[in-house]
Amino acid sequence: MSRHDPVEPFHAISISRLARQLEAEGRDVIHMEFGQPSTGAPAAAIARAQAVLASDPGSYWESDALKARIARLYQDRHGLELNPERIILSCGASPALVMALTSAFRPGEVIAMARPGYVAYRNNVLALGMVPLEIACGPESRYQLTAAHLAALDPAPAGVIIASPANPTGTVISTDELAAIAAVCAERGIRIVSDEIYHGLSFVGPVASALEFAPDALVVNSFSKYFSMVGWRLGWLVAPDDLLGSARARMGNLFLTAPSLSQHAGLVAMDCVDELEAHVARYARNRQLMLDALPALGLTRIAPPDGAFYVWADVRHLTDDVMDFARQLLIDTGVATAPGIDFDPVEGRHFLRFSFAVDTPLVADAIARMTPWFQARP
Ligand SMILES: Cc1ncc(COP(=O)(O)O)c(C=O)c1O
Structure with a gap:
């Protein structure tokens, strides 16, 4: 007997599969479907x-030096004194998110999140037997949850997942709003899980950490985005004291340790500031190219891309079936994009996400290919 599986596939993967097929047939494809840097790890990290x-067989291991260096990142970015023992190294933000959810919540508990949001929030919550409560967030709140949303929920959920900058929109929660969210959550007993994977990739100045206002929040982060080390599978969870033991027990049982090679490389990467900031400068140029070009494509309803490397564009005047639209765009122009249905099961059929984490000439090329295609749409 088949069992209904609530965990949906990642639809961008089928666009990517079609893109690879076209490439195998000799087509030249520009990959804007996945949110991953096209660059590799910093050179010094690779050398390390x-x-x-050449000298280390690798082992189950958690680098104290890396935990201390990550703690310093919170001091440098947020002025926060963090005990390195609260940092649990993981194989990317993805396992850190699983650890955060299973240590803080029990099956059946309700976890609020913004819709649109990163596909794995809903699917992890479902896979762990918890209940996602997706809150529709539109342009009026920059597609982000607000303190007012959380204050209005009755009953209060056990937890909330926030992300700033967010995927798929790139929008940032302002510092004041984050403080207000933390205050509502403290008052109503809602535990915050904050996904800060896009920290460091902001075009609107510094972005606050949830830890500045909610010391008992669980914070997820990774080397995949700012540090350009997506394939190295390295990230971390900052756990509050009351959940540290549970989170460590889950890390040990579910994932053991993060890759030792990546921990050595990650420690070096954290000091490669010039190289990493050059990536941010490139994303800023790419973002500007996109913002300048989108009106000519007729894409004027977009989320303000404050950070990360995404444009979340409303294409409802062109389609009701964004999966088919993305497929056609790819076949006709060779530009691969992510269909909005991954991020919003209700409204996503009207949205397309462009990732501009590619080389600047490729962004220009994608724009040149897409402009006549969009202009030819009725
Ligand atoms: C918002 C968000 N969180 C988490 C992840 C997972 O990242 P990682 O590669 O660190 O597992 C991603 C990946 O795209 C993401 O966009």
């Missing part, structure tokens, strides 16, 4: 990994 490979 090569040296470690």
Whole structure:
């Protein structure tokens, strides 16, 4: 007997599969479907990994030096004194999110989140037997949850997942709003899980950490985005004291440790500021190219891309079936994009997400290919 599986597939993967098929047929495809840097790890991090490979067999291991260095990141970015022992290294933000959810919540508990939002929030919550409460967030709140949304929920959910900058929109929660969210959550006993994976990638100045206002929040982060080390599978969870033991027990049982080679490389990467900031400068140029070009494509209803490397564009005047639309766009122009249905099961059929984490000439090329295609749409 088949069992209904509530966990949906990632639809961008089928666009990517079609893109690979077209490439195998000799087509030239520009990949804007996945949110991943097209660059590799910083050069010094790669050199360190090569040296470690030659001398170290690798082991189950958690680098104290890396935890201390990550703690310093919170001091440098947010002026926060963080005990490095509260940092649990993980194989990317994805396992850190699983750890955060299973240590803080029990099956059946309700977890609020913004819709649109990163596809894995809803699916992880469902996979863990918890109940996602998706709150429709539109342009009026920059597609983000607000303190007012959380104050209005009756009964209060057990938890909330926030992300700033967010995927798929790139929008940032202002510092004041974050403080207000933390205050409502403290008052109503709602535990915050804050996904801060896009920290460091902001075009609107510093972005606050939830830890500045909610010391008992669980914070997820990763080397995949700012540090350009997506394939190294390295990230971390900052756990509050009351959940630290539970989170460590889950890390040990579910995932053991983060890759030792990546921990060595990650420690070096954190000091490669010039190289990493050059990526941010490139994303800023790419973002500007997109913002300048979108009106000519007729895409004027977009989320303000404050950070990350995404444009979340409303294409409802062109389609009701964004999956088919993205497929056609790819076949006709060779530009791969992510259909909005991954991020919003209700309204997503009207949205397309462009990732501009590619080389600047490729962004220009994608715009040149897409402009006549969009202009030819009725
Ligand atoms: C918002 C968000 N959180 C988490 C992840 C997962 O990242 P990681 O590669 O660190 O597992 C992603 C990946 O795109 C993401 O966009």
